[in-house]
Amino acid sequence: MFFRLFVLASSLFFNLYACKGDYVSCIAKVKDSQAIQKNFLSIPITKKRRLVYAKHLPKTKILKYDPFLSLYLVEDKQPFQYPFDINMRLQLTTAIVTDKVAKKGHFIHNEIGLNTLARYSKKLATPALVTNSCCSLEGIVTQRGVIQKEYLKHFIESKTVQYGDIGIRVRDKNGDVVVSASDPFMKENPFKKGDIIVAFDAKKIKSAAFLMRKILFCKINTKHSVKVKRGSKYITYKVSIAKRLGGGALSDTFFERKGLYFDKRLSLVKITPAFQKYGLHRGDRLIQINGVLVKNQKELREHLEKFKNYSSLLFERNGFEFFVNIK
Structure with missing residues (x-):
């Protein structure tokens, strides 16, 4: 005692x-x-x-x-x-x-x-x-x-290490939470670059930090409502939470959903079996997407939305440049 x-x-x-x-x-x-x-x-x-x-x-x-x-x-x-x-x-x-x-x-x-x-x-x-x-x-x-x-x-x-994703990356701008990039490879992704996120599950969104925690910590495949302001219109979408595939210490270009993972210099560090038919190798460096020079993952994410249905990628390997076209 x-x-x-x-x-x-x-x-x-x-x-x-x-x-x-x-x-x-x-x-x-x-x-x-x-x-x-x-x-x-x-x-x-x-x-x-x-x-x-x-x-x-x-x-x-x-x-x-x-x-x-x-x-x-x-x-x-x-x-x-x-x-x-x-x-x-x-x-x-x-x-x-x-x-x-x-x-x-x-x-x-x-x-x-x-x-x-x-x-x-x-x-x-x-x-x-x-x-x-x-x-x-x-x-x-x-x-x-x-x-x-x-x-x-x-x-x-958490029992398992998973994060949720609705196909957007956001930032704070003049008191609003604005979509800075939208994943073109996520099925039925309704969001566009420039959308203002007003509410998530009817709860007002005041910061990008708060919104990303709400999304990331959601259970996979659960349904949620997202209210956005696009121009002068307000639209509410019903979305399903997908599994986040990239971000943080991992590549985050949206190409992860296709099976391509890049380092900071846009050199390939991982290629899943689904993408090996394109003849790409680890170490191949991405230079352009649809004729636009890209230098980092942020630029690549922001340019991708413009080409949702088709992308022409220019790679460099040991001084040799070649194109890969994906849909």
């Missing part, structure tokens, strides 16, 4: 101390838990599991993997007494924390889907954690930006 009371008192003292706001205890917790390794994160979230962010396969037993955000859930063979929890309450203060220092700051903008990670006002060497003064996780800091708590929680709690 005395031992249990001692453990309870120690835990209570730890948590109260952690909420003082100076983040000294959070630095100590990051250090003691060995949450930051040389070039990856390994954060204890229960006494038996760790959340890992890494660009390589962890050496311990992998329970779950998210290829979009490079997240792993792994077995913890050396349990840490005080695992990190993910804070889902509103917080007034946060800091970016390593095992040596903490800097108070705030989010400049939130994470917009898988491609645009959040930005924080302070910078430290990556990887790092963003926590509140009670050392609860608000996000993890990577070279691409901050993966925020909503995505961490979704990954940890």
Whole structure:
């Protein structure tokens, strides 16, 4: 009995101390838990599991993997007494924390889907954690930006790693959420570049970050309503949630639905069997689509919508250029 009371008192003292706001205890917790390794994160979230962010396969037993955000859930063979929890309450203060220092700051903008990670006002060497003064996780800091708590929680709690897709990419513009690109290969995709997303399931949409969370976290094949403003007209569409195939650390050009995956320079890194009949090889670099030069995945996405029924692709291989026509 005395031992249990001692453990309870120690835990209570730890948590109260952690909420003082100076983040000294959070630095100590990051250090003691060995949450930051040389070039990856390994954060204890229960006494038996760790959340890992890494660009390589962890050496311990992998329970779950998210290829979009490079997240792993792994077995913890050396349990840490005080695992990190993910804070889902509103917080007034946060800091970016390593095992040596903490800097108070705030989010400049939130994470917009898988491609645009959040930005924080302070910078430290990556990887790092963003926590509140009670050392609860608000996000993890990577070279691409901050993966925020909503995505961490979704990954940890989901049985399978899947994201929803309705065939659009969006951005914030003058207070509106605007479609920046529409997937031409998604069947019966009703959306057009420039559409303003007004509501999702009758709930008003105020930011691109909020909308993308709603879409990505939907179950596959569920039905939803999306209200858009196109010019002066308002239209409500009924859509079915498809499986997201690209984004984040993966290629996201819309060609993923056809079986082609590109790197940042538009060189092919993966070709599924369905596309091998076109004679393409890994390493072939895309130069043009229908006569238009494209330099990156963003430009490719934005040009594709103009050619929904037919695309002529110019590739380069070892100095030799050749066309591939797809429908």
